[in-house]
Every structure is written in C-alpha cells, then in structure tokens.
Amino acid sequence: xxxxxxxWIITGGSRGIGRSLVDQVCAAGDSVMVLARGATQExxxxxxxxxxxxxxxxxxxxxxxxxxxxxxxxxxxxxxVNCAGVHRGGRIEHLTRADWDTVLATNLTGxxxxxxxxxxxxxxxxxxxxxxxxxxxxxxxxxxxxGAAKAGLSGLTQVLAVELAPRGIRVNLVVPGFVxxxxxxxxxxxxxxxxxxxxxxxxxxxxxxxxxxxxxxANSTYMTGTTIPTDGGLLAxxxxxxxxxxxxxxxxxxxxxxxxxxxxS
Numbered sequence: 001x002x003x004x005x006x007x008w009i010i011t012g013g014s015r016g017i018g019r020s021l022v023d024q025v026c027a028a029g030d031s032v033m034v035l036a037r038g039a040t041q042e043x044x045x046x047x048x049x050x051x052x053x054x055x056x057x058x059x060x061x062x063x064x065x066x067x068x069x070x071x072x073x074x075x076x077x078x079x080x081v082n083c084a085g086v087h088r089g090g091r092i093e094h095l096t097r098a099d100w101d102t103v104l105a106t107n108l109t110g111x112x113x114x115x116x117x118x119x120x121x122x123x124x125x126x127x128x129x130x131x132x133x134x135x136x137x138x139x140x141x142x143x144x145x146x147g148a149a150k151a152g153l154s155g156l157t158q159v160l161a162v163e164l165a166p167r168g169i170r171v172n173l174v175v176p177g178f179v180x181x182x183x184x185x186x187x188x189x190x191x192x193x194x195x196x197x198x199x200x201x202x203x204x205x206x207x208x209x210x211x212x213x214x215x216x217x218a219n220s221t222y223m224t225g226t227t228i229p230t231d232g233g234l235l236a237x238x239x240x241x242x243x244x245x246x247x248x249x250x251x252x253x254x255x256x257x258x259x260x261x262x263x264x265s
Contacts, residue, residue: 006025006079007032007076008025008032008080008081009032009079009081009118010022010033010081011057011110011114012057012083013035013083014034014038014041015036015041017083017214018083019207020206020211021214022044023044023046023211024208024211027045030049033051033052033053033066033069035053035066035084035114036052037054037055039052051073053069057114058105058106058110060117063110063113067118077122078123078125079126079128080115081128081129081130082110082115082130082131085106085131086103087103088100095144095145099145103145103146103148103149104148107149112156119169123168124168124169126170127170127171127172128160128171129171130153130156130171130174132227134175134229134234134235135150136151136152153173157171157173157227158225162225165225170220170221170223170224172225172226175227178199178231179209180204198234199232200232200237202232204232205232
C-alpha cells in the first residue's frame with residue numbers, strides 16, 4: 001500500500017470505471033483532476049479532493065489547457081489514467097468511415113495526445129495507466145473500430161514503457177472484460193447472455209473491481225510495459241465468442257450508435 005498522497009489525472013472520470021476509480025483514490029486521500037466532456041451526474045464522495053474540467057479528448061488544445069489547469073491546481077502530476085472512451089458498433093459493411101474516425105480519435109489518438117502532452121510534466125516515479133478492452137486482443141463481430149483502437153493501445157503502451165523507463169516513468173495497460181457500465185448497456189440481451197456464458201467465472205465484472213486493479217498497478221513500482229487482463233478469465237480461456245450474434249446489432253445500413261464520449265472505456 002502506498003502511503004504517500006498522490007495527484008491523479010483521470011480521463012473519462014465522470015462515469016463507469018473512471019468514476020469508480022475517482023471515488024476510490026480520493027477516499028484514500030489522493031487528489032484527482034477529472035478530464036471529461038460531460039460533468040458528473042452525481043455528487044463526488046469527497047468534493048474537496050476532486051476537481052473537474054471539461055475536456056474534449058479529440059482536441060489537443062483542449063487537452064493542453066486542461067493539463068495546465070491540473071498543474072496549477074494540483075501542483076504536480078503523479079498518476080495518469082486514460083479511461084475516456086467512445087463506442088460505435090456494427091458489422092463492417094454497416095460501419096461508416098465517420099464512425100471509424102470517431103472511435104479512433106477518442107480511444108487511440110486521444111490517449112496518444114494525453115500521453116504526448118503530459119509526459120513533459122511527469123517526474124521520476126510517475127506512472128501512466130491505459131485502459132484497454134478484451135476486444136483489442138480477441139475478435140468480436142460488430143466491433144471492428146473499437147477493437148482496432150484498443151489493440152492500438154497495446155502497442156502504444158509497450159513502446160512508451162520502454163521509451164520512458166530511463167526517465168522513471170512506468171506505463172501499463174489494464175484490460176477489463178465484460179463490465180457493467182453505460183457502454184455495455186448497448187449490448188443486446190442475446191449477445192449479453194452468450195458473452196457471459198463464455199467467461200470462465202460465468203459473470204460480468206463491476207467498475208469497482210477494475211478500479212481496484214488500476215490502483216494496484218499504480219502502486220506497483222517495478223511493473224512497466226505489462227498488460228493486466230481483469231476479465232474473469234476470458235482471455236485465458238480457449239473458448240471465445242462464437243460470432244453467431246453480433247455484439248452490437250444494426251437494424252439498417254447505419255450502425256447502431258452507443259456514444260458516451262470521454263466517459264469510460
């Protein structure tokens with residue numbers, strides 16, 4: 001357990017996994033700057049240690065301004081968690097180029113921009129934690145854009161881990177499985193049942209369970225370049241989603257959209 005109080009930046013901290021993480025770290029006495037497009041809908045559990053700034057993760061100028069504010073408010077930055085996410089689902093023939101661009105801009109390019117702009121502000125012993133997804137490692141039909149973006153986070157994490165190690169900055173990737181958030185609420189009932197049946201623990205996860213792992217990774221001072229699945233055994237199992245039912249079904253030529261930009265992964 002780390003007894004030193006730290007300053008966190010959490011993108012997408014207003015809902016889901018990000019919100020659960022904010023509540024946990026501020027309850028432990030740390031301070032947090034939340035970067036999210038939308039304000040939280042519920043009061044913070046410790047409002048004296050949580051600060052919010054509206055941020056468009058797809059806009060580098062917005063990110064830079066938010067980081068300036070974070071430094072001025074917190075004084076230093078110790079932990080950065082890239083948890084912001086947006087989803088566009090649908091079979092590839094129904095997915096538009098605009099859908100693809102939107103998903104990549106937030107989930108991959110947005111994370112790159114946060115890392116690019118925050119690294120000069122980080123000191124020795126700081127850490128960056130990216131939040132991936134199982135679909136970045138295993139194919140799920142109807143998730144080509146999201147899967148490609150999350151797969152990209154794996155390469156980004158490993159390269160940055162090696163690149164930043166001489167400066168004492170650690171970079172790791174936490175990979176949640178099927179977690180109950182606003183984003184997974186877009187799944188059809190049939191797809192949800194099929195997916196849960198393929199998880200060895202035979203249940204979905206909850207945001208607090210993922211937040212617990214992120215905190216542990218932040219505390220692990222000899223860990224960098226590591227991928228940490230937190231998925232009920234899904235990636236470890238030989239079975240996978242069969243593909244018979246798309247995770248995100250479409251009813252027309254336009255992909256069904258479930259968009260919670262800059263909220264959680």
